[in-house]
Amino acid sequence: MKKMDESVRFVKNVWALTKSYWQSEEKKKAYLLLLAIIALTLGVVFMLVQLNQWYNIFYSALQNYEKEKIFSELFHFSWLAFIYIILAVYAFYLQQVLIINWRRWLTNEYIDEWLNHKTYYRLQMFGTATDNPDQRISEDVRMFVEYTLRFGIGILKAFTTFASFVVILYNLSGPLQFKLAGMDIHIPGYLVWTALLYSMIGTWLTYKVGNKLVGLNFVQQKYEADFRFAMMRMRENAESVAFYSGEGHEGSVFKKRFTLLLNNFWNIIKKQKQLTWLNSWYSQIAIIFPLVVAMPRYLAKEITLGGLMQISSAFGRVQESLSYFVDMYSSIAEWQAVVERLTGFGLHMKQVKQENAQQDLQRRPGATDAITATDMDVTLPDEAAVLQNVSFTLEPGTNVLIKGVSGSGKSTLLRALAGIWPYVKGTLEIPAENKLMFIPQRPYLPLGTLKESLLYPGTETRTDEELKQLMEDCCIGYLYDKLYMEADWSHVLSVGEQQRLAFVRALIYKPVWLFLDEASSALDEETEAKVYTLLMEEAQQTTLVSVGHRSTLNKYHQKVLYLDKETHSLYWQEQASL
Numbered sequence: 373m374k375k376m377d378e379s380v381r382f383v384k385n386v387w388a389l390t391k392s393y394w395q396s397e398e399k400k401k402a403y404l405l406l407l408a409i410i411a412l413t414l415g416v417v418f419m420l421v422q423l424n425q426w427y428n429i430f431y432s433a434l435q436n437y438e439k440e441k442i443f444s445e446l447f448h449f450s451w452l453a454f455i456y457i458i459l460a461v462y463a464f465y466l467q468q469v470l471i472i473n474w475r476r477w478l479t480n481e482y483i484d485e486w487l488n489h490k491t492y493y494r495l496q497m498f499g500t501a502t503d504n505p506d507q508r509i510s511e512d513v514r515m516f517v518e519y520t521l522r523f524g525i526g527i528l529k530a531f532t533t534f535a536s537f538v539v540i541l542y543n544l545s546g547p548l549q550f551k552l553a554g555m556d557i558h559i560p561g562y563l564v565w566t567a568l569l570y571s572m573i574g575t576w577l578t579y580k581v582g583n584k585l586v587g588l589n590f591v592q593q594k595y596e597a598d599f600r601f602a603m604m605r606m607r608e609n610a611e612s613v614a615f616y617s618g619e620g621h622e623g624s625v626f627k628k629r630f631t632l633l634l635n636n637f638w639n640i641i642k643k644q645k646q647l648t649w650l651n652s653w654y655s656q657i658a659i660i661f662p663l664v665v666a667m668p669r670y671l672a673k674e675i676t677l678g679g680l681m682q683i684s685s686a687f688g689r690v691q692e693s694l695s696y697f698v699d700m701y702s703s704i705a706e707w708q709a710v711v712e713r714l715t716g717f718g719l720h721m722k723q724v725k726q727e728n729a730q731q732d733l734q735r736r737p738g739a740t741d742a743i744t745a746t747d748m749d750v751t752l753p754d755e756a757a758v759l760q761n762v763s764f765t766l767e768p769g770t771n772v773l774i775k776g777v778s779g780s781g782k783s784t785l786l787r788a789l790a791g792i793w794p795y796v797k798g799t800l801e802i803p804a805e806n807k808l809m810f811i812p813q814r815p816y817l818p819l820g821t822l823k824e825s826l827l828y829p830g831t832e833t834r835t836d837e838e839l840k841q842l843m844e845d846c847c848i849g850y851l852y853d854k855l856y857m858e859a860d861w862s863h864v865l866s867v868g869e870q871q872r873l874a875f876v877r878a879l880i881y882k883p884v885w886l887f888l889d890e891a892s893s894a895l896d897e898e899t900e901a902k903v904y905t906l907l908m909e910e911a912q913q914t915t916l917v918s919v920g921h922r923s924t925l926n927k928y929h930q931k932v933l934y935l936d937k938e939t940h941s942l943y944w945q946e947q948a949s950l
């Protein structure tokens with residue numbers, strides 16, 4: 373019963389994942405392609421039947437030394453083979469086209485879903501069970517599309533092949549007659565039953581030996597991924613590891629993970645060896661088995677050599693189509709895992725969006741560019757309080773410095789204002805997102821050229837000359853020559869350089885509100901003064917809200933907002949008391 377429920381759930385999940393594409397704006401093209409693939413696949417099976425009949429005609433002609441017929445049949449075979457090849461190639465090709473189209477569509481869907489409403493950030497926030505969304509979008513989507521089509525078309529092909537050749541075998545097979553305890557036993561179509569029995573025994577044995585491989589292969593994938601991840605992480609943090617001289621520790625982690633991978637691989641090899649023994653015997657016996665079974669009828673002159681050859685070929689087809697279902701069995705476990713992971717990923721994204729929609733925070737644009745929080749509560753994911761029932765107004769034109777002990781929640785307050793922290797209640801009147809800019813301590817630098825980094829997120833443009841001036845203003849003019857160089861800039865530039873680059877961005881975008889979370893912590897006082905002065909110029913029309921511990925920041929702000937960790941409250945400190 374439990375298995376039944378699981379199967380129903382699995383089918384439902386497959387359908388839920390499948391239907392989006394087949395009901396999309398691309399559905400016409402998709403159905404046309406699918407119909408063409410089905411028609412070509414059925415055509416392939418039809419040609420297999422024709423080729424099977426050819427065996428009979430050709431070998432009978434050989435047996436009877438009919439010279440002309442032999443040559444005309446060779447010519448006939450070339451035609452049959454030619455058509456078969458064309459159908460098989462296009463069945464494969466169109467299937468790949470459909471896979472690419474479907475994958476492109478589904479990948480774009482997942483990318484949009486993941487990026488919309490900051491879901492990528494909130495998925496981490498809610499601590500839901502979606503690990504590696506990147507893997508879901510790249511690998512799982514590909515595998516899902518490939519498996520689903522491969523199984524759908526494969527089952528159709530195996531089933532029609534099986535049905536066609538069972539009928540052929542039945543027609544070629546006379547009845548099996550013998551006496552048992554004085555009774556005449558008469559079994560019609562005995563070749564069919566023999567073929568079925570042979571295939572079923574083979575199938576069962578393969579299942580018995582190969583069954584364990586499913587689990588072993590599954591675990592192997594995980595071990596491979598873990599091993600790769602450990603080294604990737606080391607690459608990302610190469611400098612820190614080098615400073616700590618942590619190679620020994622890293623090496624032991626790599627080796628431990630590699631040993632796990634290797635041990636499992638040994639088990640796979642052992643199982644595969646057993647399977648190769650079985651397969652080799654089974655496929656060799658399959659060559660002579662149908663000949664042996666049909667031989668009594670041949671010797672009794674009830675069938676010709678052609679008939680015998682046709683039986684042998686039909687027997688092979690029945691066995692091949694049945695073993696398809698066994699081969700499929702091993703991939704089904706993987707397909708199930710992929711479906712499970714994608715369903716879970718989709719569900720979590722939906723959940724995150726729902727929770728976001730149900731947020732108790734009322735966020736709306738105010739009549740002015742001021743920011744007003746009323747009765748605002750900010751908590752951590754475990755519901756521990758960060759701020760309780762706070763109300764405040766930030767006026768445009770009055771720069772504010774937010775202070776508080778480490779861990780009191782200053783960055784979290786900025787996250788709440790940015791609208792990315794989900795655990796907020798109350799009312800917040802705040803200008804539109806494009807009027808706000810947030811600079812963290814270590815700014816994000818995207819992959820690409822230095823110019824792309826300067827203009828990130830890319831909604832503004834500037835000429836190279838303008839950029840040169842701004843870079844000089846922020847003391848990174850010497851990097852101008854590298855404007856069009858592609859590099860992993862977050863690893864190339866020093867933290868201070870990255871911070872100065874973020875100030876260039878702020879000067880480009882001229883936000884109404886600029887939030888700086890220890891954004892100048894790596895700058896010397898002189899440079900800090902220079903960039904803050906630039907930001908405070910009238911033409912910039914930006915109001916600054918900074919978080920920072922350094923006293924040098926005081927002079928750029930008219931007010932100080934103090935965050936009290938003990939009472940979870942906020943209060944204003946006048947500049948005079950600094």
Ligand SMILES: Nc1ncnc2c1ncn2[C@@H]1O[C@H](COP(=O)(O)OP(=O)(O)OP(=O)(O)O)[C@@H](O)[C@H]1O
Pocket residue numbers: 497752753776777778779780781782783784785
């Ligand atoms: N994603 C998260 N999940 C759980 N707890 C978090 C998360 N982010 C922050 N916190 C916790 O929230 C508290 C406030 O963190 P926050 O970074 O806002 O402090 P802060 O005042 O900016 O500290 P600092 O001055 O050291 O930068 C900390 O106790 C931190 O551990």
